[in-house]
Amino acid sequence: MARREREHASPWEPLRSSVAYWNTFSRTASIWWTRREGMAAIEVSRQARLIALVEYARQHSPFYREAYAHFPGPGLAATALSVQDLPVVTKQALMARFDDWVTDPAVTRVDVDAFLADKRAVGKRYLDRYVLWQSSGSTGEPGIYVQDADALATYDALIAVQAGAARLAPKYTMGVLASGGRAALIAATEDHFASIAMWKRAAHDSPWVEARGFSVMQPLPELVAELNAYRPAFLASYPTTLALLADEQAAGRLSIRPAAVWSGGESLAPATCATIERAFGCTVANEYGASECMSIAFGCREGWLHVNADWVLLEPVDRDYRPTPPGEPSHTVLLTNLVNRVQPIIRYDLGDSVVAKAQPCACGNPLPAIQVEGRCDDVVSLRAENGSTIRLLPIALTTVVEEAASVHRFQIVQDAPDRLLVRLGQCPHHNRRTTWHSAESALKDYLARQSLSNVRVTLDSSAPVTDSRSGKLRQVIVAGHAARQRPHSAPTRRDNRPGR
Ligand SMILES: [Zn+2]
Numbered sequence: 001m002a003r004r005e006r007e008h009a010s011p012w013e014p015l016r017s018s019v020a021y022w023n024t025f026s027r028t029a030s031i032w033w034t035r036r037e038g039m040a041a042i043e044v045s046r047q048a049r050l051i052a053l054v055e056y057a058r059q060h061s062p063f064y065r066e067a068y069a070h071f072p073g074p075g076l077a078a079t080a081l082s083v084q085d086l087p088v089v090t091k092q093a094l095m096a097r098f099d100d101w102v103t104d105p106a107v108t109r110v111d112v113d114a115f116l117a118d119k120r121a122v123g124k125r126y127l128d129r130y131v132l133w134q135s136s137g138s139t140g141e142p143g144i145y146v147q148d149a150d151a152l153a154t155y156d157a158l159i160a161v162q163a164g165a166a167r168l169a170p171k172y173t174m175g176v177l178a179s180g181g182r183a184a185l186i187a188a189t190e191d192h193f194a195s196i197a198m199w200k201r202a203a204h205d206s207p208w209v210e211a212r213g214f215s216v217m218q219p220l221p222e223l224v225a226e227l228n229a230y231r232p233a234f235l236a237s238y239p240t241t242l243a244l245l246a247d248e249q250a251a252g253r254l255s256i257r258p259a260a261v262w263s264g265g266e267s268l269a270p271a272t273c274a275t276i277e278r279a280f281g282c283t284v285a286n287e288y289g290a291s292e293c294m295s296i297a298f299g300c301r302e303g304w305l306h307v308n309a310d311w312v313l314l315e316p317v318d319r320d321y322r323p324t325p326p327g328e329p330s331h332t333v334l335l336t337n338l339v340n341r342v343q344p345i346i347r348y349d350l351g352d353s354v355v356a357k358a359q360p361c362a363c364g365n366p367l368p369a370i371q372v373e374g375r376c377d378d379v380v381s382l383r384a385e386n387g388s389t390i391r392l393l394p395i396a397l398t399t400v401v402e403e404a405a406s407v408h409r410f411q412i413v414q415d416a417p418d419r420l421l422v423r424l425g426q427c428p429h430h431n432r433r434t435t436w437h438s439a440e441s442a443l444k445d446y447l448a449r450q451s452l453s454n455v456r457v458t459l460d461s462s463a464p465v466t467d468s469r470s471g472k473l474r475q476v477i478v479a480g481h482a483a484r485q486r487p488h489s490a491p492t493r494r495d496n497r498p499g500r
Helices: 013-036 039-060 062-067 091-096 109-117 149-165 168-179 194-205 220-230 239-250 270-280 394-405 432-449
Strands: 131-134 144-147 182-187 210-215 234-237 260-264 284-290 293-299 305-307 312-317 332-337 353-356 369-373 380-383 389-392 410-416 419-424 456-460 476-478
Touching (some): 013 039, 013 149, 109 144, 131 194, 149 194, 149 293, 182 194, 182 220, 220 239, 234 239, 239 394, 270 284, 293 312, 380 410, 394 432, 394 476
Parallel strands (some): 182 234, 260 284, 410 476, 419 456
Antiparallel strands (some): 305 369
């Protein structure tokens, strides 16, 4: 069920709101001015930010102090620091030493786990100054991310700059006036995922905007009815959800007139983008982000993603972390988030395969352009008892299993019109039998709520099978669908998604 987002406003909220608003506003202005100066100015500020971040991490994070022990003492600015001199870090290594990774000793894993266990606290301040979220663990390893005020203001500002560049703002303003400024996020709203946490935090900080989160877990007809009643001016979700809603709109069951649509968290194929734009009669803003950095790049009309190179460093590399030349798909990509100080992300193996554009982009944007090869999950179409076809979102299916069975490495395969196979990876905390029973009963409950009690759910003896070409795990697949290659945007379920 959709829930009201604005609740429990404290007497300090108006003050905090204006401070947050001012932070975002001034950062928006500074990004705009730097970018106006061109790539040379962007590179200068990026290098200054990198040096400052590395110094800060070394002083305040025991993890990075050890990792950078061989560098000369304070004053990195004096040395010509190149990012390629720094060691690569992985999620596994950082999560294993969470308390040493963060730069604020008040942030501890025990404390953070307790905060995340409270599902009513999604998007609320931790220690009165940070926002927390966790990744879904679709790569088999869940991560926990702490964001400081500066990082949040920068993510907001990057979106504001983008909206301005895409000339979304005037049209959006008109839509806001027409629809009372209502914004709708359709996401996995039940847990501390990045998208809903950012959204709730923004709704808290900007009480003049009416924002509501809608759950992807509810049956499609219910979601459509709620959106028809709400009439949002701004619609944000994953591309699979938006594509499904575009079909509902084209069929006349959904009847909304958003002024802008925002897509994130999964790959957005050009054809899907066109379908969504046609159905809703407005522009789709496509963002590539991750739980580790909410706003990495933004889509342009030429089908490329332009990296926010003033705040993000992205290095396409091969298996041995050597640079991949432009035009060739990388094995992975190293991410440096230049703004978030509380939990530094410096040369972090993100796992995505990207292709950097060799020539300047025809759209005229000087920021480096990339395409990201996402792992695309399939929308399953199941046959109900009465013969009708009911489509289910992959994110809803994976959330059901993750929440119920606390398992992160698994795969759901539709191999018949009325059957789902589940493949389980290693189950670290429970035995396989217990994990399977929890997953099975949660899936059956969920299917029953979608009028699909007739669908069989079976445990497959084989382990999850990774895509032979990309080496990545697609969590929801329809047997017989060829592994689709969609160059374009973010991988599935990063949850930043509207972010992964
Ligand atoms: Zn472009």
